[in-house]
């Protein structure tokens with residue numbers, strides 16, 4: 001926690017001022033709000049000039065590449081110096097603190113500096129300001145003392161609570177949902193991931209349009225004394241309607257694109273399934289060590305970071321059981337408590353892949369202060385996307401760091417559980433064995449005579465089936481094996 005840094009404050013003031021000046025020059029209407037920067041076409045209906053757009057993007061700290069310019073641009077403002085706020089009613093003080101600590105990790109992942117945190121016990125949040133008025137005033141004092149530019153609320157605020165609290169603390173207020181959406185936006189790499197996140201962001205934005213308009217016009221009125229200057233025109237009903245229509249158009253387009261991408265992914269998955277390649281999905285709370293486990297199981301170099309949500313796009317890797325059977329390993333997006341429903345919705349098709357796996361490795365960070373709450377959060381999402389019917393093994397990871405009593409407790413509570421350390425490799429023999437045992441085996445007995453020149457078929461039998469006995473005869477290799485239905489069909493010509 002550092003002392004107030006006036007330079008930072010000035011820089012952000014400057015940022016807003018310059019953007020406004022540029023916008024005035026370009027005759028466009030830049031709009032700021034609690035957690036977004038919305039750029040639109042000029043108010044007289046002319047097309048927004050590309051150069052103006054680039055200039056605005058530069059000022060806002062965005063990349064100036066133009067190819068991804070969309071009709072409505074929405075971006076989270078950089079959060080820099082933040083104070084966290086939590087309200088808790090039920091539960092214990094310890095739980096409330098854990099939750100705020102997690103919010104702090106999320107805020108840091110989003111690139112901000114966390115200066116302080118404030119917690120209030122209150123059975124019912126205030127409908128107007130969320131925190132009670134006394135606590136909100138205390139929060140404002142902390143914001144001033146620390147020189148913070150943003151408050152992050154550990155909940156999903158209603159638009160009016162956000163505005164009410166912003167009126168008291170006088171800096172931008174954002175909620176947990178907006179923060180998580182921001183992290184996802186930063187981490188999305190693939191076309192599909194980006195489209196999924198944008199869809200979630202727009203869905204979050206849509207019901208908040210009206211609220212933003214009101215708060216913006218009030219804010220601008222306070223800044224510009226004449227009240228008639230650029231930015232002081234609050235968007236009227238028509239403007240909001242226009243925004244809403246544009247956003248709805250964009251949402252429809254994203255949905256169409258995503259459904260096209262889903263079809264492609266389904267086809268790929270079906271071809272994997274048609275070959276009867278068994279699959280294992282890795283799911284788990286963010287930062288639990290999913291990528292590290294995937295790496296150990298496959299030897300693949302997947303990005304491992306001590307950051308929340310390093311993995312957004314599902315990674316599919318080939319792996320082998322110890323007896324040489326091939327299977328696919330799918331790494332999924334990290335889960336988090338109260339994962340915003342807009343995200344679950346947007347990532348539904350990705351998460352549904354878990355439901356089609358033969359086995360789910362549910363990775364838990366054994367060194368976390370409350371691993372049970374993580375398990376619950378992950379299971380809620382899995383149930384939500386219909387993936388709770390698949391056999392699940394709880395893999396308690398980070399055994400090298402975790403308290404042995406906690407590991408014991410988890411292993412005793414879960415029917416199928418195992419403790420490992422992706423760092424040291426401890427427990428991986430058992431984990432491999434478990435995967436061997438759980439994956440479906442080829443179970444159709446066949447007797448074949450394979451010509452000597454078809455060594456490729458014998459290799460496939462070894463890879464995809466189970467070879468029980470071979471005997472070399474004058475006519476070829478006589479094989480007893482267990483195979484999958486697909487392999488049986490393909491080898492029918494060689495059946496004895």
Ligand SMILES: Nc1nc2c(ncn2[C@@H]2O[C@H](COP(=O)(O)OP(=O)(O)OP(=O)(O)O)[C@@H](O)[C@H]2O)c(=O)[nH]1
Pocket residue numbers: 284285286287288289290291292293303304305306307308309310311312333334335397398399400401420421422423424
């Ligand atoms: N001490 C210890 N650290 C581990 C272990 N496994 C992973 N880590 C560390 O935990 C952090 C997160 O690991 P990842 O594998 O990226 O976790 P993840 O679950 O894929 O993370 P997300 O992408 O956020 O969902 C990294 O800093 C890892 O080095 C372990 O067994 N022991």
